[in-house]
Amino acid sequence: MTGHPSRRQMLWTTLLIWLAALVVSACGQAPAAPAPTTAPATPAPTTAPAAPTTVPAAPQGTPIKVGCSLPLTGAFADTGVWVERGYRQWAEDVNAAGGLLGRPVELTIYDDESKTENAVNLLTRLITVDQVDLLCGGYPGTAAAAQMAVAEKNQKVYVSMGGHMASFSQGFTYVFGAPPLMGQWWYEGLYSWLATLPEADRPKKAAIFTINNPVGAAILEPMPEKLGALGIEIVVNERYDVPLTDAAPLVTKAKAAQADIFFANGFFPDSVQIVKAMRALDYNPKLIAQGVGSIIPAWVQELGKDGDYVFSGTAVHPSLPFEGISRLNEVAKAKYNAPVAPIYFIFGYAWMQALQRGVEGAQSLDQTAIRDWLKSNQITTVAGTFTFDERGLPPPYNYLTQVIDGKVELIWPPEVRTKDPIYPKPAWGQ
């Protein structure tokens, strides 16, 4: 190495680094200090289809501040940004329809960079420093579960997906899953549909591979009992760590055990590896059920034909016959060029609607009044109609989905079915 650099060289290097950091932070992607993104209080002009409302009075008075943190960068950003878009769409619609309690709504959404500790700190900041009137929920389940404790401690109503059953079993009274994303309920639709098949047609041997994290544990929890009740023997039941280095051993184990139903209880990256290995090793069970990965848009966009015929579950869906869903589909198409409203867009919108129902029902921003109203009344959102028990949960439910011709179709219950299921699974490539 030679002597000292010239001042000009140092200056250019510093400038380059600063410029790069500036570009990144200007786009709301900086991992440093949390920069809130605040939605306008007044209705913003939009290219999206207008809400089917009559001309309402413009919202007046001090804005109602609603705040939360979401993973807008980092590992969970792909879904986190859709939750944010759902929240913002709700705020836009509410403001266009005259506001909440006649007042405009103002959103403050911090980026927690997909880190649970940031999510907790930012929620505390929203409550203590920003002094928001209402909270919106975080994502994913790990962040939501941690934030639920903060909300409960501060006696703030907190509507989110929750962090599976464990998070709703802490004795909290201000938390609601409206709807929740409940691992324990993930295959409710699948179990119900399998029960309608003649016993001879049902799969006989199950291989279960589960991601080694709280989501996987929640999905796995009821499986032995539920599958046992259907007469399905579990021949392989293993957990794996992520990143999954090699999916071939999983597939060879299932193949060697002659399992005819394969459960890949994981996320997108590991499940893609598993499906690719299944195809390569020519292992074609009668039914493949997958955890969380196959209902996100990337599954059909990125996997194409290989992602077909995979069953999964969901608590919301763009084809559900609920009021407001078709409009959200149009909005997603017009604003974000998405073929239909992504699931987390609907989730975000539905959680805010649930909160809105509580506020309107209580006619107040008093958190205890909102909580009590929600616990004693039925609410309707784009995700359906809900009542809540003392834990803040609706009765157990989940829809069965299957990817058919690159679309996530609803299979069960029959009243929401969008396509007949394809079972047993055709050979690979067909």
Place this chain on the structure above:
Amino acid sequence: MFYELAQSLTSGLLIGSALAVLSVGFSMAWGITHVLNVAHCAFAVLAAYLGYWSLSLWGIDPLLALPAMLPLFFVLGVAMHRLLIRTTARRAHDLGLATMVLTFGLGVVMENGMQLAWTPDPRVLKTAYSSLAFSIGPLIVQAPHLVAFGLATATIGALYLFAERTFMGKAVRAVWQQPMGAALSGIDLDRVTTIAYGLAVATSAVGGVAMSLLYTFDPATHLSWLVYVFLVVILGGVGSILGSALAGLIIGLIIGVSSVFVPLAWNNLVLFGLLILLLLLRPQGLLQR
């Protein structure tokens, strides 16, 4: 049991070769230039995205795009070395630590830049041979694994020949083994380290393409790849080209064997447990004396 073991070993060894080619540049940079380039895998992910782009936008297979990527990444490596590393090296008391912090920051900037360019959505590379597989008796070899193995063999082989047979390669080795002696022999340290660094970043492109054939990727993937890179380099010995190759294969072997004989959830425990054991026995790496 035999079928499971043989299949897992085959698959594990081929995956190990991809880990080796991903790691060899990191090892070179660390050994020769004493720079801990934590952004190495961010460059690899960038190459994966460029490969994805070439396939989805122009229908050009990432393997065919690789010859264009290599000089680009070489230039990026040279620029990074000249603009950032050298400048930091002149100021820092502890080069390893300073460059680690610097390249970590660069990795974060690159990750966020890739998020802006390609969104955080995970990507899957679907080439014409993604679903192909070959049977060798009862064993099945997946075509992407075989391609990754081919890429690794060619790259590591070329690097080895470069280091052994060319004057510049010998100069690089001399700088690695005895910088002071190399300088006294008239070797231009600045030039040699810059070229070595450019080569190291260029190999990250090969590693990124090889890994993208096997795994999904998103802008944040570089951190999970980095764990394996450290594993390979520490096992193989810092700066050792053949050591990286051998370490990659050994790690693949361990993954394959442990997947059959111990529960899958213990894979990482076995892997890192053996690593600790090997470090206790041979802290200098496998092939270094």
